Amino acid sequence: MGRITDELWNRIREKRDRYLGILEELLSFPSIAATGEGMDEAPDHVVEVLERVGLRSHLFTDHGGYPVVWGELREERHGTLLIYNHYDVQPPDPLEKWTSPPFKPSIRNGRIYARGACDNKGNLAARLCAIDLLMDVIGEVPLNVKFLIEGEEEIGSPHLSKFFQNHSEILGADACLWEMGGTSPSGRPLIYLGAKGILYLELVASEKRTDLHSSWGAIIRNPAFELIHLLSTMRDRKGRVLIEGFYDDVQMPDKDTLALLDELGDFESELKAIGGEDGLLSNKPSKDLLVDLTLMPCINLCGIVSGYIGQGSKTVLPGSASAKIDVRLVPRMRPEKVLELIQKHVERVSNGRIAVRPLDMGYPAARTHPREPFVELIARTASAAYGVKPLIYPSAAGSGPMYLITDFLKIPCVAAGIGDHLSNIHAPDESISLENYLRGILHIALLTINFVPFLRGGDTPYL
Numbered sequence: 001m002g003r004i005t006d007e008l009w010n011r012i013r014e015k016r017d018r019y020l021g022i023l024e025e026l027l028s029f030p031s032i033a034a035t036g037e038g039m040d041e042a043p044d045h046v047v048e049v050l051e052r053v054g055l056r057s058h059l060f061t062d063h064g065g066y067p068v069v070w071g072e073l074r075e076e077r078h079g080t081l082l083i084y085n086h087y088d089v090q091p092p093d094p095l096e097k098w099t100s101p102p103f104k105p106s107i108r109n110g111r112i113y114a115r116g117a118c119d120n121k122g123n124l125a126a127r128l129c130a131i132d133l134l135m136d137v138i139g140e141v142p143l144n145v146k147f148l149i150e151g152e153e154e155i156g157s158p159h160l161s162k163f164f165q166n167h168s169e170i171l172g173a174d175a176c177l178w179e180m181g182g183t184s185p186s187g188r189p190l191i192y193l194g195a196k197g198i199l200y201l202e203l204v205a206s207e208k209r210t211d212l213h214s215s216w217g218a219i220i221r222n223p224a225f226e227l228i229h230l231l232s233t234m235r236d237r238k239g240r241v242l243i244e245g246f247y248d249d250v251q252m253p254d255k256d257t258l259a260l261l262d263e264l265g266d267f268e269s270e271l272k273a274i275g276g277e278d279g280l281l282s283n284k285p286s287k288d289l290l291v292d293l294t295l296m297p298c299i300n301l302c303g304i305v306s307g308y309i310g311q312g313s314k315t316v317l318p319g320s321a322s323a324k325i326d327v328r329l330v331p332r333m334r335p336e337k338v339l340e341l342i343q344k345h346v347e348r349v350s351n352g353r354i355a356v357r358p359l360d361m362g363y364p365a366a367r368t369h370p371r372e373p374f375v376e377l378i379a380r381t382a383s384a385a386y387g388v389k390p391l392i393y394p395s396a397a398g399s400g401p402m403y404l405i406t407d408f409l410k411i412p413c414v415a416a417g418i419g420d421h422l423s424n425i426h427a428p429d430e431s432i433s434l435e436n437y438l439r440g441i442l443h444i445a446l447l448t449i450n451f452v453p454f455l456r457g458g459d460t461p462y463l
């Protein structure tokens with residue numbers, strides 16, 4: 001470790017109780033955007049924590065939806081870092097699968113368990129503690145920092161673009177640090193240079209009749225079969241989408257982007273650990289699977305319902321069937337255009353009998369180029385904080401409204417965080433390792449103090 005990294009790390013360990021306290025405070029209240037539970041009080045709790053570490057804060061509500069919590073440290077410096085997080089969490093259900101109550105943080109075996117521990121209150125806490133740490137150790141935070149903490153990320157950020165339109169004057173920055181990330185099973189920091197976009201649809205096949213005795217199935221149309229036929233025309237067995245024009249706008253990866261995948265090494269064992277020994281869609285080489293996972297669009301069937309699926313047997317010809325699908329988008333694909341292509345396909349295959357209902361028009365994808373200097377800065381500071389080179393992904397496989405940063409503000413945006421492969425985000429017993437949390441504080445502190453020197457001359461003198 002370098003001298004500054006050492007000094008900051010020692011101080012983090014001395015202040016461990018304070019930093020765990022800040023984390024526990026954020027984890028101790030519910031803030032479930034999907035149901036509204038706790039959402040009246042949650043923004044005020046977040047403001048309290050922001051002010052405790054010395055940030056000026058403000059609640060914005062004029063975009064509609066749950067408030068955006070804004071925190072700022074404006075010192076009129078020659079560099080501004082925008083930090084994006086969210087204070088809403090996923091519902092904790094099923095509650096009986098939790099070992100300890102989801103909104104009573106519990107520490108066991110070096111991990112802290114609570115809903116939001118990783119996604120996303122832990123990330124927010126680490127970043128706030130990094131500000132506290134720099135104030136304490138060097139007496140200042142040598143740049144302007146802006147925290148944008150939204151309350152609707154887990155329900156698709158439906159009002160965030162309105163917030164960006166309403167408040168573009170306060171959003172100016174040189175770069176943005178996004179909410180997610182963590183470490184790989186081998187302990188290397190994971191950095192993501194983008195996120196996919198998303199579009200969410202329901203397909204509904206319904207006949208103008210009720211359910212019938214199944215003997216009629218010999219001559220009367222079955223909407224479940226109709227729907228299954230349609231779904232089988234939407235992608236092949238290897239996952240390639242068969243809808244005409246679907247890939248037309250896909251931005252093909254350039255050589256710098258593909259070179260990042262080379263650095264990630266053999267990914268196959270990790271993929272098999274997740275999907276099962278023979279659970280992969282194809283036997284493509286590891287690198288091609290990574291291309292599909294991070295750089296290509298896909299269609300996924302989330303659920304399908306029809307007819308009788310209760311106990312025992314019931315012979316019935318269903319009157320309706322429906323399915324929900326999500327479409328993950330990559331840069332240059334527009335959700336509206338993709339919806340149109342899918343509508344045309346469904347119309348043609350089903351002779352207009354299956355309806356397409358967009359449940360969430362989602363948002364487009366975002367990506368920051370690997371040669372963007374901010375990527376080099378974050379790679380250097382992550383190496384210093386974790387003592388090992390980071391794994392840099394050109395994009396996360398998942399989605400987030402990052403396009404507002406890259407397309408609307410037109411600044412680079414990179415994600416780094418405090419999770420790991422055991423974090424169970426969106427699931428029972430969500431957790432983070434305390435070591436990862438403290439390392440995360442160190443990383444953000446190093447990123448923050450080196451930000452302005454790096455922007456000016458490409459140096460990272462404080463490592």
Ligand SMILES: [Zn+2]
Nearest residue numbers: 090119154426
């Ligand atoms: Zn989430």
